[in-house]
Amino acid sequence: MGSQWGRDGAYSRAIREGYRSRAAYKLIDIQERYHLIRGSDNVVDLGAAPGSWLQVVREITEGLVLGIDLSPIAHLEGVRTISADFTDGTLPGEVGSLLGTVNVVLSDAAPKLSGHRSYDQARSIALGEEALAFSCGVLKPGGNFLVKSFQGEDFNLLLERVRDHFLSVRVYRTRTTRKGSSEVYIIAKHFVSMHETEGSV
Numbered sequence: 001m002g003s004q005w006g007r008d009g010a011y012s013r014a015i016r017e018g019y020r021s022r023a024a025y026k027l028i029d030i031q032e033r034y035h036l037i038r039g040s041d042n043v044v045d046l047g048a049a050p051g052s053w054l055q056v057v058r059e060i061t062e063g064l065v066l067g068i069d070l071s072p073i074a075h076l077e078g079v080r081t082i083s084a085d086f087t088d089g090t091l092p093g094e095v096g097s098l099l100g101t102v103n104v105v106l107s108d109a110a111p112k113l114s115g116h117r118s119y120d121q122a123r124s125i126a127l128g129e130e131a132l133a134f135s136c137g138v139l140k141p142g143g144n145f146l147v148k149s150f151q152g153e154d155f156n157l158l159l160e161r162v163r164d165h166f167l168s169v170r171v172y173r174t175r176t177t178r179k180g181s182s183e184v185y186i187i188a189k190h191f192v193s194m195h196e197t198e199g200s201v
């Protein structure tokens with residue numbers, strides 16, 4: 001029998017508690033530890049299908065919640081969704097006009113795995129960089145960012161790039177992450193926009 005965080009435990013718990021996937025517990029774990037999302041925040045979730053993070057976010061904030069994914073996301077009460085590639089350069093502008101202020105950007109986006117570890121890792125780093133670029137394009141100064149990545153070659157480069165834009169940056173492996181996986185989350189707080197930096201010089 002699995003523990004509540006083990007593979008079977010998290011999966012059956014998700015079914016019992018009505019979440020669309022066991023990934024919900026990764027965000028719950030991160031939120032309990034880092035308090036990334038506040039009660040009135042507007043939140044954008046990149047790579048959001050099937051929608052368990054959107055369900056968790058909806059429970060935390062009374063603000064606007066928007067999910068973006070290549071795949072369609074089945075309707076969730078009080079959540080807007082867009083079927084699109086978030087690396088499309090027009091998306092930040094569209095999101096800005098939909099939400100106005102964006103306080104938090106989350107990305108659990110993952111490329112389709114080929115099974116070749118270093119190739120998959122490189123694609124995941126590239127997607128993380130795209131998520132960072134997106135967040136820099138929409139976040140309000142002081143906003144927060146969470147991105148999934150995989151430890152390995154070039155991970156530290158992504159980490160450094162995140163550090164260039166946020167005052168506080170941590171790396172965390174959630175309790176639900178499967179044994180043997182190199183999956184980690186970069187948790188970045190207090191976005192410093194170029195405008196803010198220029199003003200402080």
Ligand SMILES: C[S@@+](CC[C@H](N)C(=O)[O-])C[C@H]1O[C@@H](n2cnc3c(N)ncnc32)[C@H](O)[C@@H]1O
Pocket residue numbers: 020021023024046047048049050051052053054068069070071084085086087108109110111112127
């Ligand atoms: C691990 S799943 C996300 C699970 C989600 N956090 C949840 O709780 O239900 C990763 C998602 O990233 C999406 N994805 C990958 N690349 C993307 C891109 N460029 N634009 C939008 N979505 C993308 C995939 O379609 C997939 O649905």
